Amino acid sequence: MTDDPGGAFVIVGASLAGARAAQALREDGFAGPLVLIGAESELPYERPPLSKDYLMGKHGREKLYVHPREWYAEHDVDLRLGIRVTGVDAAAREVSLAGGQRLGYRALLLTTGSSPRRLPVPGADLDGVLYLRDVDDSDRIKAAIERASRIAVIGAGWIGLETAAAARAAGVEVSVLEMAELPLLRVLGREVAQVFADLHAAHDVDLRFGVTITEITGAGGRADGVRLADGTHVGADAVVVGVGITPNTELASAAGLAVDNGIVVDARLRSSDPAIYAAGDVASAFHPLYGKHLRVEHWANARHQPVAAARAMLGQDVSYDRVPYFYTDQYDLGMEYAGYVEPDGYDRVVFRGDVGRREFIAFWLAGDGRVLAGMNVNIWDVNDAIAALVRSARPVDAAALADASVPLESIPSH
């Protein structure tokens, strides 16, 4: 059966990026049929609280939603939840839904996001081995934290560290097991990664770096710890795995779109098929500022990029070039980061402020003195100025950067 709304805009993936695209299409005056399809049965929601306030029980689901339920009807958005799109026929301009229905589109936006990478070790399918991506995962981890006296977290990335902080706040003993020498080493480099190692050590997290996991052990079908390559056994009542994500590109690949660590799109967010766009975690978008494709797996990108995609779908001349941004909250540390640095892709880090008290700004500099990225830790209302320094791409005076008395808006060039 073909349900053909003629000139419909169809969005696949009803989370932050999908809901923001629907909003932007309506705000930019699109009055035609608009269908938003999501595999999850929950209203489109934001994920950052799932490892922070929501996980800590500080608020319920209603605070997660991008829009209240009535918003979709009020804006004539045909929201179809709990339905997976199983195929895209790019030639016929149709998507097929689980159950066999087909839906025609005039333009299609893929906001299918990403999924946690699974840990390929024996015992990974035991009860009590938990991943964190959706709201039900967060509920499961919350329940585990309530029951557990100790948990093991595999992976010292953002998800692992935020989960560790939430568990410590609940008084649970936490071991963090990480392959690299420091947490977040590839993203932050040694100088700032150390700040996060110190933060968690100060909260009595049992941090183990340079370890290899060989097995998740269990008894009676339930995880009871993690075995390391040197034979050490780390006991735990639950094991949370946060070892990265992979973009959900299956639909795009099967449809014959260019895929390379994400759906390859240009600065207009348009894929190798001119009627198909992608945005959010799943998109590897050409970034004019960097002159190459970037896949940004963060909240701000999922919030802003779909707006550009929506405008491009409406035929406007757009080029998405925002400076990448992300943030975290762990214990009493809040930070924002603007910019982009390849692993080992910087020359030095300049600090302004008090690193010991965790009130500082870190700047990653290129060899010629350009600011590649900056991170404000427990200092607020400076991130726009940091992003402006990054965007300016001009070599700056490092001494002025380190001097808190020089406003960020007036850092001289080098």
Ligand SMILES: Cc1cc2nc3c(=O)[nH]c(=O)nc-3n(C[C@H](O)[C@H](O)[C@H](O)COP(=O)(O)OP(=O)(O)OC[C@H]3O[C@@H](n4cnc5c(N)ncnc54)[C@H](O)[C@@H]3O)c2cc1C
């Ligand atoms: C626990 C957690 C904490 C985070 N904290 C932060 C943070 O502090 N700061 C930050 O910057 N970022 C954070 N992030 C990252 C941020 O949440 C993501 O970048 C954002 O969710 C990406 O949004 P998205 O809409 O592109 O994709 P997703 O949120 O992954 O949504 C994709 C949606 O598409 C659906 N879908 C996929 N395939 C299909 C299909 N075939 N048919 C129908 N539907 C489909 C999925 O079910 C899903 O609902 C966090 C993420 C998580 C999981």
